[in-house]
Amino acid sequence: MKNRERPRVVIAGLGDTGVLIAGRLARSCDVVGISTRPALVSGQELGSRLTNFEQWRQSYFLPFGQFKKLDRVTMIHGRVGEANLEKQTVLIELPDGSRTTEHYDIFIIATGSTNGFWRHDRLEQLNEVEAELDAIAQQIKGAKRFAIIGGGPTGVSVADNVARSGTTDVHLFYSGDQLLPGYHPKASRWISHVLTNDGVTLHPHHRAVVPEHFNGEKLTTDPVEWSTEQPPFHADLTMWALGKIKPHSDFLPANVLDEDGFVRVDPTLRVEGYQNVFAIGDVAASDPNHSSARNWGWRVVVANVRSQLSGNGRRPKRFTAPRNRWGSIVGLQRDGLVVVQPNGKRFRVPHFVATTLLVRLFIHRYLYGGLRKK
Numbered sequence: 001m002k003n004r005e006r007p008r009v010v011i012a013g014l015g016d017t018g019v020l021i022a023g024r025l026a027r028s029c030d031v032v033g034i035s036t037r038p039a040l041v042s043g044q045e046l047g048s049r050l051t052n053f054e055q056w057r058q059s060y061f062l063p064f065g066q067f068k069k070l071d072r073v074t075m076i077h078g079r080v081g082e083a084n085l086e087k088q089t090v091l092i093e094l095p096d097g098s099r100t101t102e103h104y105d106i107f108i109i110a111t112g113s114t115n116g117f118w119r120h121d122r123l124e125q126l127n128e129v130e131a132e133l134d135a136i137a138q139q140i141k142g143a144k145r146f147a148i149i150g151g152g153p154t155g156v157s158v159a160d161n162v163a164r165s166g167t168t169d170v171h172l173f174y175s176g177d178q179l180l181p182g183y184h185p186k187a188s189r190w191i192s193h194v195l196t197n198d199g200v201t202l203h204p205h206h207r208a209v210v211p212e213h214f215n216g217e218k219l220t221t222d223p224v225e226w227s228t229e230q231p232p233f234h235a236d237l238t239m240w241a242l243g244k245i246k247p248h249s250d251f252l253p254a255n256v257l258d259e260d261g262f263v264r265v266d267p268t269l270r271v272e273g274y275q276n277v278f279a280i281g282d283v284a285a286s287d288p289n290h291s292s293a294r295n296w297g298w299r300v301v302v303a304n305v306r307s308q309l310s311g312n313g314r315r316p317k318r319f320t321a322p323r324n325r326w327g328s329i330v331g332l333q334r335d336g337l338v339v340v341q342p343n344g345k346r347f348r349v350p351h352f353v354a355t356t357l358l359v360r361l362f363i364h365r366y367l368y369g370g371l372r373k374k
Contacts, residue, residue, distance in 0.1 A: 006030045007309050010090050010102050012080045013110035013248070014064070016042050017281045017293040021108060023069030023369050024302050029309070032074045032102050034092055036123050039063040043112070043119040046154050047161030048331040050137050055332065059359055061133075062371065063126065069369035076100070079123055080251045083107065085274055091251075095123050106276050106305055109263055111248035113282040113290075116154070116216035116241060121248045139219055143237035145169045147224060149208045149216075150241030151179040153329050156191055158239060160330045163199045170199065171235065173206040173224070182289055182325040186344025191329060206230055208240075216240030245290075247283045258285050268316040269300050278305065287321035295321055 007029050011018050014035035022033045042060035049056040064070055078092040081099065090102045114120050117136065124132075140146060146162055148155045151174025159172040172179075172195065178188040179195075179202075195202060209225040219239055223232040247261045256271050258264050262285035264272045269284065269292060271277040278301050280286070281293035292300075303317045322342040329340060337354040340346045349358060364371045 007105040008032065008103065009106040009108065009305065010034070010104035011108045011110060012083070012090065012251075013112055013281070013283075014040065014075075015110060015112050015281065015293075016040065016044070017298050018108070018110040019064075019067065019070070020298040020367060021110070021280075021301055022073045023067065025305060026069065026072040028306070029106070030074075031072070032076060032104075033064075033070070034076045034078055034080055034090070034102075035064070036077075036079050036121050037129055038075075038077050038126055039129065040067075041129055043115065045157065045328070045331040046118050047157030047159075049118070049133070050140055050158060051161040051165040053133060053137060059363055061129075066371045066373075067368055068372065076102075077123075079121060080111065082251050083109075083253075085253060085256070085271075085277060088276070093123075095125075104276075106278070106309070108301060108305070109249075109252070109271070109277070109279040109283055110281050110293075111283050113245040113247045114215070114217075115243075115245045115282075116239075117218055118154075119245075119282075120217070136219065139237060140168075140239075141166070143168055143235070145171070145235045145237075147171045147173065147233060147235035147238040148241060149173050149224065149238065150243060151176065151181070151204075152241060152243045153180060153183075153325070153327075154243075155239075155241035156180060156195065157330050158241065159200045160191075160195055160198050163195070164333070169201075171201045171203060171233070173203040173208065173233070175205065175207040175228075177204050180325075180329070183340065184324045184342065184344030187324075187329075187340045187346070190340070190346065194330070210240070210242065214240070215244050215246070216242050245282060249283055260285075262290065267318040267320075268304050269297060269319050270304070270316075275308070286319055289321065289325055291321050291325065292319055294325075294327060295319070 009029045010032045012034050014033045040062045078094045081093045082091040146168050148159050163170040180188045207228045223234045225232045263279035265284050280297045282290045286292040300317045300319045307314045324342045326342045336351045337349040
């Protein structure tokens, strides 16, 4: 039985970051985790998710029952309908249509964002998640000519993985003259070379005419037209990686949101105006790239929550984002995992080392605190 005298921490959103925070705070707090799915379904590495699902799911599609550190977390399968930051309550909409309310001492917002078909906040069961993932992968597998709109990391990842996986004719369209905006120019030059070698046809200076009220939430089959006056492009299937993310913040009062709906936070990742509310990840306006989830922001939140609850008077930790984006771009391949650094340099982790040391030891054992077999 949980000790109800311990401070109660409510975490809205159990993606990668929410899971890491919940597992660590559960040792000293009464933690309640709210998730729209009964599993970690990461938005990372979309390319391998669509082309090598079994490999991807080992680290990015994990039912919560596999996480040993979540045993002491109260899990609620639901969607946050409203947060009252003055009364310190969270209203949760459950799958059966009913509602429940949770009171908190600390509230952590890690609800992420909508981005294309691969990130959303719909309430789903495990079988629905699997069916959706499989249906999209089969659509792409059956396309002989595949177009991708968008030159960011998602579009690049999907283009390269699909080109490597079979005989599909892959075309990548982007509006500028370089790929990977936000990354170091060296990374852009390198990935252009990789894509060309792997058989992707690059189309710079193509700005697509986006259908009205469309944000890439599904694959399309209509010809793509261009505002940059090129002739329409006909493909069997088109994926839109527009980079237009919509934060999942509708449940919050307007006074904590910026003009685009992201949660305004200070350098300690506290929500401005509320000492006991934190926000992290894609939903937080921590930096222009909303990169706190990808740059160890969870450690900042965990340290500052512990410090606040203990009253030790320590100076809060601060989150500092790197100047350029960084990380794996095309994911784990047969020849290993290439990681691009903020300065544009890169290093390759051999496949065996990546699967054994990086995935099993570092991610599964250290970060997640151990996983049970399915």
